[in-house]
Amino acid sequence: MNAFASRLILTLLFAPSAFAASSTDMTVKGVIVPNACEPLISGGGIVDFGKMSAKELSADQPTTLPGQTMQLSVRCEGPTFFTLNTIDNRAGSSANHDDWHGLGMTPEGEKLGGSAFHLHTPMADGVPAHTITSTDGGATWQVNSMLSHSMLTAVAMGDGLTPIAVSAFDAQIRLHTHIAPASGLTLTDEVPVDGHATVQVNYL
Numbered sequence: 001m002n003a004f005a006s007r008l009i010l011t012l013l014f015a016p017s018a019f020a021a022s023s024t025d026m027t028v029k030g031v032i033v034p035n036a037c038e039p040l041i042s043g044g045g046i047v048d049f050g051k052m053s054a055k056e057l058s059a060d061q062p063t064t065l066p067g068q069t070m071q072l073s074v075r076c077e078g079p080t081f082f083t084l085n086t087i088d089n090r091a092g093s094s095a096n097h098d099d100w101h102g103l104g105m106t107p108e109g110e111k112l113g114g115s116a117f118h119l120h121t122p123m124a125d126g127v128p129a130h131t132i133t134s135t136d137g138g139a140t141w142q143v144n145s146m147l148s149h150s151m152l153t154a155v156a157m158g159d160g161l162t163p164i165a166v167s168a169f170d171a172q173i174r175l176h177t178h179i180a181p182a183s184g185l186t187l188t189d190e191v192p193v194d195g196h197a198t199v200q201v202n203y204l
Helices: none
Strands: 005-014 022-031 037-041 070-079 082-088 114-126 131-133 152-156 166-179 197-203
Touching: 037 152, 037 197, 070 082, 070 197, 114 131
Parallel strands: none
Antiparallel strands: 005 022, 037 070, 070 166, 082 152, 082 197, 114 166, 131 152
């Protein structure tokens, strides 16, 4: 339950005649949080693999691209209970696991591949911590380093499985990126690798 919540209900009334009336409700909701948090990713959050020759891609197996690392920081105005997740802005284009993020499609509608994000060496207010994830909206948690659109990620300490309030969170985002087998892709022209995801902070 959020301690700071505000609700405003607007009622729209329509009277077609003097003898009958009908109405419908419009609800405006929102949450006012005591402390705001801002996520930041190093390098503007851009990973550029440059040009790849189609001949370098495996025909029958996914091709693993070189691993990439970025720094994720979350800064809050004070100790705050929050979770992280991603929004896959190329949803439906992942050729890998459902937890991975899509890389776009060829002009013929073929899925190019996918990218997974993992958080390493997490620090909570300068102290080593670990990340936990939930796939049921926070009802249960397990130790997991993944950052995805299909789960919530929170910060915990020690062996704990309970989210803690944090003012400053830092971790490495390590990307694991695969291109789909070339035999299933039409690569007669240049095809851009077009992955795009948003890291989102949610308040508990």
